[in-house]
Amino acid sequence: MDATMTSSAKAKFAKTDKNKKKMSGTVRGYLILVGLVIISWLIFKLITPGNFGTPANMLQYFQASLIAATGAIGFYFVMVMGMFDFSIGANIMLSAIVGCVLATKYGLGYPGLVIGCIVTGAIVGLLNGTFYVKLRIPSMIVTTGLALIYESIANYMAGGIEQTLPADMRMFGTMPGDIILAVVAFLIAYLILNYTKIGTYTYAIGSDEFVAKNMGIKVNKYKVLAFIISGAFFGIMAILTISYGSSMVAVTGMSSMSRNFVPTMGCFFGVAFKKYGMPLPAIIIGEFVINIIFFGFIALGAPTAIQDVITGLALLIIITLTTKAHKGEIVK
Amino acid sequence: GSAGGGTAASDGKIKIGVSIWSSTDVLGSQCKTIIDEAAAALGDVEVQYVDQGHVSEKVTASVEQLCAAGCQGVIICNSSDTEMTSAIKTCNDNKVYLSQFFRIISEDDNPDIYQAAVDSPYYIGAVHENEPENGEKLMNILLEKGDRDIGLIGWEQGDATWLGRWEGYQKAVDDWNKEHPDDKATLSEPQYAGTSSEGGSRAAEALMSADPNLDALIPAGGGGDPLQGAIAAVERAGKTDSIDIVSTDFLPDLGERLENGSMAGESGGHYCDPLFSFMMVYNAIKGNYTDIEGNFVDMNFPYLYVSSAEDYKDYEKYFVDQLPYTDDELVEMSKLSIDDLATKASELSIEDAAARAGQ
Amino acid sequence: MSNDVRLEVKHLCKSFGITKAVNDVSFEVKKGTIHALIGENGSGKSTLTNMLTGIYSIDSGEFVLDGKPIHPKNQVEANDEGVSIIVQELGTLSGLTVAENIFLGHEDMFVKAGIKNTAAMNRKATELLKQYGFTNIRANKMVDEYNFEDRKLVEIIKATYFHPKVVVIDETTTALSQEGREELYKHMYRIREEGGSVIFISHDLQEVLEMSDYITILRDGQYIDTISARGVVENQLKTLMVGREVTGAYYRNDYGEKISDEVVMSVKDVTVPGTIANINFDLHKGEILGFGGLSESGMHEIGKAVFGASYDRTGSVVLEDGTEIKDIPTAIKHSIAYTSKDRDNESVVMNMSIRDNICLPSLNSLGNRLHLQNDKKNKQFANKFAKDISVKMVNTDQFVSELSGGNKQKVVLARWIGKDSDIVVLDSPTRGIDIKVKQDIYQLMDQMRKSGKSIIMISEELMELIGMCDRIIIMKDGKISGQINRSEDVNEHSLIEMMV
Amino acid sequence: MEKVKAMALESGMKKENMMSMIRAILPVVGLVLVFLLFNTLTGGRMTMNMSLVLSQVYVIMIASMGVFFIMTMGGLDFSQGSILGISSIVVCYLSQYDILIAILGGIAAGALIGMINAYFYVYRKIKSFIVTICTMFLFRGFIKYLTTNAPVSGSAKLIFYDTTALKLTCTLIILVVGFVAFRYTRFGTDLRAIGAGEKAAMFAGIRTDRMKFWVYTLSGAITGFAAFINVIKVGSVTSSGGNQLETQILIALVLGGMPISGGAKVRFENIIVGSLLYIVLNSGLTMMGFSTQMLQLIEGIVFLVFVAIFADRESLSVIK
Ligand SMILES: Nc1ncnc2c1ncn2[C@@H]1O[C@H](COP(=O)(O)OP(=O)(O)OP(=O)(O)O)[C@@H](O)[C@H]1O
Ligand SMILES: Nc1ncnc2c1ncn2[C@@H]1O[C@H](COP(=O)(O)OP(=O)(O)OP(=O)(O)O)[C@@H](O)[C@H]1O
Ligand SMILES: [Mg+2]
Numbered sequence A: 001m002d003a004t005m006t007s008s009a010k011a012k013f014a015k016t017d018k019n020k021k022k023m024s025g026t027v028r029g030y031l032i033l034v035g036l037v038i039i040s041w042l043i044f045k046l047i048t049p050g051n052f053g054t055p056a057n058m059l060q061y062f063q064a065s066l067i068a069a070t071g072a073i074g075f076y077f078v079m080v081m082g083m084f085d086f087s088i089g090a091n092i093m094l095s096a097i098v099g100c101v102l103a104t105k106y107g108l109g110y111p112g113l114v115i116g117c118i119v120t121g122a123i124v125g126l127l128n129g130t131f132y133v134k135l136r137i138p139s140m141i142v143t144t145g146l147a148l149i150y151e152s153i154a155n156y157m158a159g160g161i162e163q164t165l166p167a168d169m170r171m172f173g174t175m176p177g178d179i180i181l182a183v184v185a186f187l188i189a190y191l192i193l194n195y196t197k198i199g200t201y202t203y204a205i206g207s208d209e210f211v212a213k214n215m216g217i218k219v220n221k222y223k224v225l226a227f228i229i230s231g232a233f234f235g236i237m238a239i240l241t242i243s244y245g246s247s248m249v250a251v252t253g254m255s256s257m258s259r260n261f262v263p264t265m266g267c268f269f270g271v272a273f274k275k276y277g278m279p280l281p282a283i284i285i286g287e288f289v290i291n292i293i294f295f296g297f298i299a300l301g302a303p304t305a306i307q308d309v310i311t312g313l314a315l316l317i318i319i320t321l322t323t324k325a326h327k328g329e330i331v332k
Numbered sequence B: 001g002s003a004g005g006g007t008a009a010s011d012g013k014i015k016i017g018v019s020i021w022s023s024t025d026v027l028g029s030q031c032k033t034i035i036d037e038a039a040a041a042l043g044d045v046e047v048q049y050v051d052q053g054h055v056s057e058k059v060t061a062s063v064e065q066l067c068a069a070g071c072q073g074v075i076i077c078n079s080s081d082t083e084m085t086s087a088i089k090t091c092n093d094n095k096v097y098l099s100q101f102f103r104i105i106s107e108d109d110n111p112d113i114y115q116a117a118v119d120s121p122y123y124i125g126a127v128h129e130n131e132p133e134n135g136e137k138l139m140n141i142l143l144e145k146g147d148r149d150i151g152l153i154g155w156e157q158g159d160a161t162w163l164g165r166w167e168g169y170q171k172a173v174d175d176w177n178k179e180h181p182d183d184k185a186t187l188s189e190p191q192y193a194g195t196s197s198e199g200g201s202r203a204a205e206a207l208m209s210a211d212p213n214l215d216a217l218i219p220a221g222g223g224g225d226p227l228q229g230a231i232a233a234v235e236r237a238g239k240t241d242s243i244d245i246v247s248t249d250f251l252p253d254l255g256e257r258l259e260n261g262s263m264a265g266e267s268g269g270h271y272c273d274p275l276f277s278f279m280m281v282y283n284a285i286k287g288n289y290t291d292i293e294g295n296f297v298d299m300n301f302p303y304l305y306v307s308s309a310e311d312y313k314d315y316e317k318y319f320v321d322q323l324p325y326t327d328d329e330l331v332e333m334s335k336l337s338i339d340d341l342a343t344k345a346s347e348l349s350i351e352d353a354a355a356r357a358g359q
Numbered sequence C: 001m002s003n004d005v006r007l008e009v010k011h012l013c014k015s016f017g018i019t020k021a022v023n024d025v026s027f028e029v030k031k032g033t034i035h036a037l038i039g040e041n042g043s044g045k046s047t048l049t050n051m052l053t054g055i056y057s058i059d060s061g062e063f064v065l066d067g068k069p070i071h072p073k074n075q076v077e078a079n080d081e082g083v084s085i086i087v088q089e090l091g092t093l094s095g096l097t098v099a100e101n102i103f104l105g106h107e108d109m110f111v112k113a114g115i116k117n118t119a120a121m122n123r124k125a126t127e128l129l130k131q132y133g134f135t136n137i138r139a140n141k142m143v144d145e146y147n148f149e150d151r152k153l154v155e156i157i158k159a160t161y162f163h164p165k166v167v168v169i170d171e172t173t174t175a176l177s178q179e180g181r182e183e184l185y186k187h188m189y190r191i192r193e194e195g196g197s198v199i200f201i202s203h204d205l206q207e208v209l210e211m212s213d214y215i216t217i218l219r220d221g222q223y224i225d226t227i228s229a230r231g232v233v234e235n236q237l238k239t240l241m242v243g244r245e246v247t248g249a250y251y252r253n254d255y256g257e258k259i260s261d262e263v264v265m266s267v268k269d270v271t272v273p274g275t276i277a278n279i280n281f282d283l284h285k286g287e288i289l290g291f292g293g294l295s296e297s298g299m300h301e302i303g304k305a306v307f308g309a310s311y312d313r314t315g316s317v318v319l320e321d322g323t324e325i326k327d328i329p330t331a332i333k334h335s336i337a338y339t340s341k342d343r344d345n346e347s348v349v350m351n352m353s354i355r356d357n358i359c360l361p362s363l364n365s366l367g368n369r370l371h372l373q374n375d376k377k378n379k380q381f382a383n384k385f386a387k388d389i390s391v392k393m394v395n396t397d398q399f400v401s402e403l404s405g406g407n408k409q410k411v412v413l414a415r416w417i418g419k420d421s422d423i424v425v426l427d428s429p430t431r432g433i434d435i436k437v438k439q440d441i442y443q444l445m446d447q448m449r450k451s452g453k454s455i456i457m458i459s460e461e462l463m464e465l466i467g468m469c470d471r472i473i474i475m476k477d478g479k480i481s482g483q484i485n486r487s488e489d490v491n492e493h494s495l496i497e498m499m500v
Numbered sequence D: 001m002e003k004v005k006a007m008a009l010e011s012g013m014k015k016e017n018m019m020s021m022i023r024a025i026l027p028v029v030g031l032v033l034v035f036l037l038f039n040t041l042t043g044g045r046m047t048m049n050m051s052l053v054l055s056q057v058y059v060i061m062i063a064s065m066g067v068f069f070i071m072t073m074g075g076l077d078f079s080q081g082s083i084l085g086i087s088s089i090v091v092c093y094l095s096q097y098d099i100l101i102a103i104l105g106g107i108a109a110g111a112l113i114g115m116i117n118a119y120f121y122v123y124r125k126i127k128s129f130i131v132t133i134c135t136m137f138l139f140r141g142f143i144k145y146l147t148t149n150a151p152v153s154g155s156a157k158l159i160f161y162d163t164t165a166l167k168l169t170c171t172l173i174i175l176v177v178g179f180v181a182f183r184y185t186r187f188g189t190d191l192r193a194i195g196a197g198e199k200a201a202m203f204a205g206i207r208t209d210r211m212k213f214w215v216y217t218l219s220g221a222i223t224g225f226a227a228f229i230n231v232i233k234v235g236s237v238t239s240s241g242g243n244q245l246e247t248q249i250l251i252a253l254v255l256g257g258m259p260i261s262g263g264a265k266v267r268f269e270n271i272i273v274g275s276l277l278y279i280v281l282n283s284g285l286t287m288m289g290f291s292t293q294m295l296q297l298i299e300g301i302v303f304l305v306f307v308a309i310f311a312d313r314e315s316l317s318v319i320k
């Protein structure tokens, strides 16, 4: 008797549930993001119609945003697991230098550049992951220590001379090379996240490492793997970076860390939009929005410093608006 | 007194500390090369570098670390005048000689600090370029080429060298506009690129898209990477012909670029600057300079200008492929009096280097 | 060896440091049976089954399944051998879909050339959900969107869809409501019919007797006996578990005592959106007021509401002296204590010492005039109250996370006794606790009541409500659906009628 | 039987206590050994120039204390560098008027940024590292903006305060106050409880949200005071002022044996030992006179080795 009663009550709940959720989460996520693109475009277009926001401009902003977005989608794997990486900048620097040296000094051309960057990135990822897993030190600290070492190695390689890609080797710095490379990278990340075990395990480990381990997931292996994927994507970001800027110099004293933040911030978008089921597109569109705002302020003639302020603030506000503060939820 | 303070290096060698923003980037490693060369030529000097990244607290800390490490003299490229207060104090307390390079305490803006430097028995002086003049000259190259919409790319807000150059650019434009009220030139708000090439690329792109009529760019410095990035951006936009670029950083392929017009002019050679600071301190430690208290040596180092492929060929020969001074000359230099050293510094030019190399 | 044996446990040993959790245990589980495993808290039940399912490594001894020794290293390998487990805590992972949870570790079924066929996986999961009758659960939805019960149902599928030979169900039932239990029972029977074996762990001896065919008893990590469940009564089991006759009263045995007229707390129109609506009641001095109902009836929220721990609460909770309780610190300051059903998250600070846990609410009074704390004084304080209710521990510096469930509960009680609270709200105080400790807790409650303290006891176990309370309020769908006063005539049926 | 078991447990517990004791004193021993080592390697210069070496420790040590409180609760703060920068700017501006106002202004500025962090973290429920990375960027932008035309210089009088005695006294006072608050008042217990189990702490009567809010504010204020110590030495703020302070603090605390996720096992000593160890390592290696690349290579390796030895992993089940 009671069984029937309760199951009807359950059906009632299910119904109200359905009514509440008319729109699928993903659609809502896209609406928010596209809305952001349009709003940010509109605001600047209205204030400074002359030198902002033509289709050609927008394409240019988009290209500029692809660089960091590419790194961010790889970094997403690491961040979802709850780990961190402070060696992003050092990785990009080292990878770009190795790629450039192979491409120019050793005359290996494009294959040298592409393979050199990606493999170096992946090796850096492997080292990050291995040291983290083996030493059992928080990833934040391990990668800080390793960043010092990577910077030093990059410096020994580059020898205080900027490594420059000649003009005929900068295919990935312009249309369509950069877009093609970024799209390929994006597709690979999308594939890994949604259509392989790695994606599932990434979320599983991010959700509860203990349970994941008990389920037979080789947690350490997948953590290292996440670092390798992330590293390889930073390798791709290094290709885009050096092709865009044309040269790379090996800095020391943790100066490379200033490169950490843009990809990291892009990744925040991914984390914030995870619940809408569209983390990777969110990263790309999010970086795009940041760039629209950035270029918008330049069009306004605002000093660069204020652009940093606006970027930080915009990101904070967007994340605040998309994060629903559940009372009593524990957030660290 | 002779032989300075501090504690002598273990093997009786003189120890000189170099507090530099970075001994590993393009300009920094050139500076290091020439100082190391001088130390090797002199034979009785040991050099120790500390990179401080122009972060104020690290700049002051670097002086302390060098003093603690037993240096008898320190040369420093600081980032702001006020840091020198602490640096001078530390050096006074530890009886360590001090000299600036690429920088000078501004007598007008910070008379107190300047006075402290004069009064100090250990602060010797500064070797520096005339940055405003440099800025003016570069800007004039552009103005004379007919450029009127000029985009400016700085590297770091508030950096003393940058501020000096910026002042020069502005002055040149103001002067021009005063003289040519009907053909006015405009200088953009500076974009800051940091010290990376993507930063330069991005800044150049932003300037180009914000002002479609832009016809010149000045990547003011930052070690050469921002310049590279800016050139890449201009190339990408297909505007190599319409946009002239001048800068204070040298490129490996500058000759080519001057020829094909992607560069309009450059100034450089300043990596010799720390050499003179080094010589000052070295001599002070040796006891050759006695008149330090109550004195402030202001050594002006000339920029070298290159605006044609011809000029560059010589520059490359005497400043890139080799150092402008031979070992013997370096040893000679260490024996000069302050005044002679200053003269020596002011004499440096491409022709001078060529002439000396010729004999 | 007869071939109706499914699983042999042979001389199994496992130590954690110096604790011998499982000590030379051997027994057999027959095919097509439900085999209960009982014992006090910490007697080694979970440790044993965790070794079987690869969660813990085996020190010595072995498991023989259908004549073949097995050595699974994790749950997935155990599954491959035909062994699965439903654990007491949450066993599903947030951030994954229902389908991904069901097939976690077995994705290879749907992987071709390295590419996972998500559609096929969802299809298969949907099929299973339909087959199990859990139609309100969607395969492609995030498991986060479902409540604890539904997530347990997902785990049932995960553990049983592949027709395992042995399924371990470790104290799952305490976490489930009646209907959830019924679901679980159905699948236990099904597995038994299919010839599989179920190893069933529960502290509810009534349930054990009802459900199982054989019962194995462990005590202090040692094997005591395996008996047939037929013709055994609860007391025999208790004796086997504890190792001696269980004497003394279990529940309180007084009837007809008059409750004081003094109202120490009155609750008016308390509403918490989505859980309870317009609740009104008074709590009298020296009474034990019980709240019963189905798990989702809102009764657990009442405890929080009274303690000032609910969000968005409206209405008022007023004490005798007119103080309104709006938040936890006010509640504690005015001598209200609360133990949560969610012991590990809401009652004890797990990774902290027993001492700190006991002292936490009393720190203000423990400090001197300058609010400086005195280690020695705090230690004595903690020690006194921990010893008073005999927390089994090495010393008060031990971390609470190292204690067994029952002892954790005792630490919580010691904390509030130390605070000398006048109003004590106990939510599911005996959940997952063995009879010995249960008895202690009941005695403690009786003492408190006698000394004039008022107790609110919230429980899903109707028997303990009937046995302990002066009044029982029954909740249904967030509202009060009835009230019964203490009497010898009250039985479970009268309460259940009000609940559903 | 029961008794035997209890005794066995007791001795086991003693062993465990020993282990945690060793773990607790290991960093101290390490510090002494490292100090002696570098003292020998630098020919006794380290002791001879103690005040120079120590001169870098004050700011880090003071600022670490605030971060220590935050990390005890399980939070993170990456905006420390920007807080130091902004507060230093405020101190510089106000030092033109009055030194006391300057100090208070620096503290207020730091506290304000701390509050902003806290607002987003506590009341908008955004992860602390996300919030503080955003604010780090944001306030770095302000610093760059304010230093665009020239570094911000303080009053010339500031230099008179730059004495070892003053810096040492200030640091000691702050540490002692912090120590007493952390060790002998409920402040410390509450922080540790929040780190060890926030929800349970809330149910034990701790106003966790309020606590978190004020601790972030406090940490900002403490770093705001550190800005004063910074400014009296440096005299001005450039666009990179305070850069990477957060990383230095993080490394220092971990070197000091602090579990990064906070909780019951943190000890106040972590701050002192950690920042001293960090400075001794850093100065020691610098004083040995390696080239920058070599220095960094060795530094990276040495840090990893030291953290691997000193980091408290025992109390962490999951390391992120
Ligand atoms: N991971 C562990 N580390 C140390 N000791 C443990 C661990 N797991 C269990 N123990 C100890 O081993 C003994 C057996 O514990 P186990 O969890 O098997 O008991 P149980 O019979 O399942 O108890 P309960 O009914 O409370 O679940 C206990 O003394 C327990 O404290
Ligand atoms: N993880 C652990 N590490 C060390 N010792 C532990 C651990 N877990 C439990 N113990 C110790 O093992 C002993 C036995 O615990 P057990 O769970 O058997 O106690 P119990 O008296 O049966 O519990 P209860 O009375 O609550 O049913 C306890 O003294 C406990 O402190
Ligand atoms: Mg002088």
Ligand SMILES: [Mg+2]
Residues within 6 Å of the ligand: C045, C046, C047, C170, C171
């Ligand atoms: Mg158990």
